[in-house]
Amino acid sequence: xxxxxxxxxxxxxxxxxxxxxxxxxxxxxxxxxxxxxxxxxxxxxxxxxxxxxxxxxxxxxxxxxxxxxxxxxxxxxxxxxxxxxxxxxxxxxxxxxxxxxxxxxxxxxxxxxxxx
Numbered sequence: 001x002x003x004x005x006x007x008x009x010x011x012x013x014x015x016x017x018x019x020x021x022x023x024x025x026x027x028x029x030x031x032x033x034x035x036x037x038x039x040x041x042x043x044x045x046x047x048x049x050x051x052x053x054x055x056x057x058x059x060x061x062x063x064x065x066x067x068x069x070x071x072x073x074x075x076x077x078x079x080x081x082x083x084x085x086x087x088x089x090x091x092x093x094x095x096x097x098x099x100x101x102x103x104x105x106x107x108x109x110x111x112x113x114x115x116x
Contacts, residue, residue: 018109
């Protein structure tokens with residue numbers, strides 16, 4: 001607990017195709033990859049009661065938040081629409097949540113010389 005209430009950490013990792021020409025391989029075998037962190041952003045939000053996520057995959061986000069919050073013993077409700085989910089954080093004592101969010105973007109390419 002802090003001055004503002006309870007703490008909740010969220011980590012989001014975006015994996016994107018790199019800028020190289022070698023970004024696709026098929027068939028059998030194992031291919032080495034080249035990765036690079038291109039963005040690492042840290043944001044703190046105080047007094048949060050509701051999280052709204054706009055997405056083309058609301059069911060995946062629903063499942064991720066529901067399982068994570070249940071494992072953390074955080075009372076919550078989640079509603080889902082066609083393109084978003086709404087997570088309401090509920091605390092019987094009236095405490096708000098501080099959200100510490102880290103967003104990392106990783107660029108991935110096949111290693112040089114793998115595909116000819």
